[in-house]
Amino acid sequence: MDFTFFFPTRLVFGQGKFSLLGEETARLGRRALLVTYPPRSLARVVAQAQELLARHEVEVTLFAEAAPNPTHHTVDRGAELARQAGCDVVIGLGGGSAMDVAKAIAVAAPENAGIWSIYEGRPISAPSLPVVAVPTTAGTGSEATFYTVISNPELRRKEGFARPQFFPKVSIIDPLLTLSLPPRITAETGMDTLTHAVEAYTSRLASPVSDLLAAEAIRLVGLYLRRAVADGGDLEARTQMLLANTLAGIAITHADTCLAHVIGEAVGAVFDTPHGLSVTLALPAVMEYNCLSNPGKYAGITRLLGAGEGLSERDAALQSPGLVRSLIADIRLPAGLAAIGVAESDEVTALVNRPGMDASNPRPADAKAFELLIRGSLSPSMSYWQFGGV
Numbered sequence: 397m398d399f400t401f402f403f404p405t406r407l408v409f410g411q412g413k414f415s416l417l418g419e420e421t422a423r424l425g426r427r428a429l430l431v432t433y434p435p436r437s438l439a440r441v442v443a444q445a446q447e448l449l450a451r452h453e454v455e456v457t458l459f460a461e462a463a464p465n466p467t468h469h470t471v472d473r474g475a476e477l478a479r480q481a482g483c484d485v486v487i488g489l490g491g492g493s494a495m496d497v498a499k500a501i502a503v504a505a506p507e508n509a510g511i512w513s514i515y516e517g518r519p520i521s522a523p524s525l526p527v528v529a530v531p532t533t534a535g536t537g538s539e540a541t542f543y544t545v546i547s548n549p550e551l552r553r554k555e556g557f558a559r560p561q562f563f564p565k566v567s568i569i570d571p572l573l574t575l576s577l578p579p580r581i582t583a584e585t586g587m588d589t590l591t592h593a594v595e596a597y598t599s600r601l602a603s604p605v606s607d608l609l610a611a612e613a614i615r616l617v618g619l620y621l622r623r624a625v626a627d628g629g630d631l632e633a634r635t636q637m638l639l640a641n642t643l644a645g646i647a648i649t650h651a652d653t654c655l656a657h658v659i660g661e662a663v664g665a666v667f668d669t670p671h672g673l674s675v676t677l678a679l680p681a682v683m684e685y686n687c688l689s690n691p692g693k694y695a696g697i698t699r700l701l702g703a704g705e706g707l708s709e710r711d712a713a714l715q716s717p718g719l720v721r722s723l724i725a726d727i728r729l730p731a732g733l734a735a736i737g738v739a740e741s742d743e744v745t746a747l748v749n750r751p752g753m754d755a756s757n758p759r760p761a762d763a764k765a766f767e768l769l770i771r772g773s774l775s776p777s778m779s780y781w782q783f784g785g786v
């Protein structure tokens with residue numbers, strides 16, 4: 397029951413709130429580095445952002461290189477640009493990669509050091525630049541976390557790093573920005589949100605406060621993800637999914653993620669698969685592995701997803717992985733990692749099977765458990781239980 401809860405980010409949530417970007421940024425600095433994707437995908441929103449910032453006399457330097465699965469090289473190039481341009485605030489506009497790169501640049505630029513050396517333990521001594529985060533997907537929750545997920549292609553690693561300096565100062569969270577997301581990205585990012593919520597809810601680090609946030613996020617995804625995928629213009633579904641995303645982000649900041657993220661990030665590092673999809677396809681097997689270690693929580697997940705009425709706690713808990721598999725099928729995502737080119741790989745096994753990787757997971761995992769979990773995530777006809785796992 398012991399916990400501390402600290403959350404320093406100002407959340408500005410609501411339809412049309414993107415129009416406050418200039419005003420909110422001008423309070424923090426006069427020269428902004430605007431971090432986003434290569435221009436084509438977000439051209440209209442980037443142009444709007446530039447106009448909103450100009451109206452409040454904020455000078456903008458554009459850094460449109462935050463591609464999916466961003467590397468430490470991208471962060472270091474952005475930090476160099478921020479130093480050269482004398483930027484005093486960093487804006488991350490886009491999905492998780494744009495926000496994560498912005499957060500990492502804000503630490504690396506004043507530090508005048510490569511971001512990977514900071515990840516490896518170099519102390520942060522210079523004050524970091526303030527960050528304004530503006531999500532355009534309802535997925536990673538990066539606008540509400542102190543994580544960045546950055547890849548190191550030389551070391552074949554992709555991991556989340558936590559530092560208090562990574563909290564954005566302000567996040568502008570506007571559902572109108574998510575209306576144009578195609579169904580597949582809506583599905584993948586929405587399932588990343590569910591994975592955050594389920595993992596925070598069941599984590600060993602869960603607290604009464606993170607439970608409230610995670611439980612509500614599970615409930616909202618259960619009610620609204622199918623709708624957001626079926627009709628991208630469903631503004632109520634988009635709004636509720638973006639809320640779920642932010643709530644789940646705050647929850648993982650306090651309770652961490654568990655083995656679906658450990659496996660999904662290792663798969664992403666080796667096979668360069670999208671984050672949301674990799675963690676989603678690992679989630680059902682991880683739930684099968686975990687559910688009897690904390691039946692109360694897993695029965696809770698079943699009930700938050702609108703099922704399990706009249707069932708015993710044990711039976712409701714055992715139903716929860718199947719409900720997630722049904723959701724994955726309904727939103728037309730592939731049912732296993734094999735369908736996105738992932739095969740059994742010693743490299744993935746080596747990345748997950750390191751000391752402490754199961755620290756937050758409700759059930760300890762050894763090498764054999766990891767092997768079965770990865771095999772159980774590969775194909776829809778495989779499950780952790782079918783491999784004889786208990």
Ligand SMILES: [Fe+2]
Binds near residue numbers: 536591592657671675
């Ligand atoms: Fe995630």
